[in-house]
Amino acid sequence: MTGHLTDAVEDYLKTIYKLSCSRGRVGTGLIAETLGVTPASVTDMVQRLSGEDPPLLDYAKHQGVALTEGGRKAALETIRRHRLLELFLHQVLGYSWDQVHVEADRLEHVISEEFEERVAEVLGNPRRGLHGEPIPSPGLEMPDREDRYLLEMRPNQRGIVQEVNDDDPGLLRFLESQGIVPGAGFVVLDYSAYDDNLRLRLDGSEAEIVLGASITGQILVEIAEPQAGA
Amino acid sequence: MTGHLTDAVEDYLKTIYKLSCSRGRVGTGLIAETLGVTPASVTDMVQRLSGEDPPLLDYAKHQGVALTEGGRKAALETIRRHRLLELFLHQVLGYSWDQVHVEADRLEHVISEEFEERVAEVLGNPRRGLHGEPIPSPGLEMPDREDRYLLEMRPNQRGIVQEVNDDDPGLLRFLESQGIVPGAGFVVLDYSAYDDNLRLRLDGSEAEIVLGASITGQILVEIAEPQAGA
DNA sequence: ATCATATTTTAGGCTATTCTAATTTTTTGT
C-alpha cells in the first residue's frame, strides 16, 4: 500500500528525479542545497524513504541515492501535476510565466486525480509546459530528449529554444523581454572563451543579445546542424 | 504578526465559526465530533490557539470556546476561499455540485491571495456559492441573514430555497434530482407531527415531495409570509 | 601513505498534530 505521500516526500522525489537526469546517483548535499534544508535532514529523509515497504529510493551510506521504479513514478506524477498546473494558471487564470512556478509548487501536492484530469482536458492534453518542459503522459511516460544547453553552442550554429528554467522569476521576465521563449529560432554569432559569453541574434530581429553562462546554462535548445549551402 | 496558519488551524477556526453561528460558545466535544478528532485533541488545540500572541480563540476551561475578532477574520478568509473554489471547480472545471466540497476543503489552505483574487474575477465576484452559501466579501464582511430551516415551516407557507448543506454528496444528488436547489420556490402542503415529515410542491411542478427531518434540517429557506388574498 | 578538507551521518532536540488512557469537573436525576 503506497498510502498517501506527504508534500515533503513529493518534493524530495521530484528534486531527486531532476538531479539524477544530469548526474547519475545524487549526493545528500546537493539535494539539501536544492531543497533548502540541511544535509542532516536529507540523510534522515532518504533513510526513511529507502526503508519503506516498497522503497521509493535506493540508498547506501555515503553513496548517494537513486529513485526506484516506484519513486520515479511518484516523481513523474508530481511533475505532471506541476506542469499542467503552470499551464492552467497561465491560460485560465492569467498568471504571467514568472508567477506560475511558486503557486504550482504548492498546489501540486493537493489536487486530486480528478482535478488533474479535468485540467488536462481543459488544456487539450498538452505535451509541453509553459516554459517548454515536456509533460509526462497520463500513463507517466516521459519522452527521451536530446536537447542541449545553449551554453554548449558555438558561432554559426543555429538553434531553437526548447525550454527555460522556470524557478527564477527575474530571469524569466528578462528572457521574455528579449524574446527568448520556447520555439524561438536563433543563430550564435560569437563566443568569448574568457567569460563564456554568447552573442546571438533571434530570427526576425535585428538586435543582438549577449548572454553570460549563468543564463545560457538555464536554457535548453535543439541545435540545427548548419545547412551545407548558406 | 499572524504568521501563516496551518491547515489544521484553519479547519478548526472554520468549524468553530460555523458552529457558533447557531449556538453561542462551542464545546470541545462538538468540535471534536465535527472535525473527526478526539476531544483531547481539541482541548489541546484550543488551548494553543487561545494562548497566541493575538489570540484566535477565547477559551476558559469547561466553558467552551468563541472566536476572537482575529479568529473570526481568519475563519472568514478560509470560508471565502472555500466557496469561491467550489464555484470555480463547478463552473470552470465542470465538477458536479456534490463533488466540489471535498476538493475545496483541501485547496482552501493552499491557494494564494493572488489565486483567490483571480478566481473571484473570473467568476464575476459572486456573492453566493454553488449551494447558496453567502460568500464573504473581499474585505471579509458577511451579510446578516434571516434564513430559517425548512424544518420550521408549516402547511400553506410558501418559501424559496436559499442554501443546502453541502457536506453529504448523496444528499446533494438527491436534492438536485428533486429540483430542490437554491432559488426554487415551493409551498408546504402538509406536516406530520409524528415524524416531522413535510410534504411540499415545487413551483411549476405537479409532483409532491415528502422530506424527513434529517433532510429539512439541512435546508435553509426564505419564508414568504402568505399573501392575504389567495 | 598520510594528513587536511569536504561530505555525510549520527545524536539529541524542537514543533505541530494526533492518539489512548487516566483523571477531573460539571451536570443531572433522584
Add this chain to the structure above:
DNA sequence: ACAAAAAATTAGAATAGCCTAAAATATGAT
C-alpha cells in the same frame, strides 16, 4: 444534597519534518 453519568482535561506517547553540533567517512594533494 449526592451519586451516577457525561463532558472535558491532563498525562504520556507517536509520527513527520526540520534543526544544530558532534562524530565518522571519503577525497585528494603532497
